Amino acid sequence: MKTIDQHRTQFDNFVWIDICQPDKESLNKIAEEYQLDYFQIKDSLEPGHLPKFESQPNYNFLILRAFTSTIEKGATTINELSNKIAFFYNGHKLITIHRSQFAFLDTVKQKYETSEELLVYLIYKMVETYQTPLDTLDEKIIEIEQTIFLKDYARVSLKDLYFLKAQTRITKKLLQIFQNVTHQIEVAENNKTALQDIKDKLLNLILSYDEVIENANNLLTTYHSVNAQKSNDVMKLLTIFSAFFLPLTFLAGIYGMNFENMPELKWRFGYFITLGVMAIISIIIYLWFKRRRII
The missing domain is CATH 1.20.58.340 (Magnesium transport protein CorA, transmembrane region)
Structure with missing residues (x-):
């Protein structure tokens, strides 16, 4: 069995166990040690699993996906655009399982009173990963628009416009699933404001991505009109x-x-x-x- 990258951080009232790049055998051992459900561990291993939330008698299970690609790569699938983190948590512990490295996991400070507080913080950082690609898409839309109207429309690449639309559409769908999952999460009263802030940010991101899709469709129509x-x-x-x-x-x-x-x-x-x-x-x-x- 290969050595897994596992970090254990002890807070005052709970423990956080972060596991990176585990194999099946390692996760089976973790499932036995912490009495986790086999099928949920299996979901943790599946690369393309969509966000989900399940409540168990002794803990809650959560899968969310953060944006980890760049617009320039031309990725058009959920696996290429994002990577997931699986959360197992209750009042005493928080277990995070993931294959890719996430910078925000290495900057967590020991200032959280409960596992829910840390969970909400990590969810917020995952939501934030969708802001940079949104800004990049906005810039590309403006660039293409200027090229069509002010420069030479023939220099516009329909291939780039297609990838732009595809990436925006897939990311928006992923955010909508993300939003549906966050509506299922129940937290203590003192964490509800922070969770609501996450929901508001998700809604703003979805509306912004929807606007980018509309602009991309308008640009495509304009391109064909100018060409005609x-x-x-x-x-x-x-x-x-x-x-x-x-x-x-x-x-x-x-x-x-x-x-x-x-x-x-x-x-x-x-x-x-x-x-x-x-x-x-x-x-x-x-x-x-x-x-x-x-x-």
């Missing part, structure tokens, strides 16, 4: 050129036929007359387009 407008402008330009050159080409085609009985070909000023007719036709077409406000 550019295509229409090109077709309009080609149509105008065609309107000018079709009648001129028709005249050139007629007088390009080498028949003998074409009296105009014998005229002394026939060439200049033909050029004059072409010029008059071009002026008439130009004035007609101008009157119709096409050009």
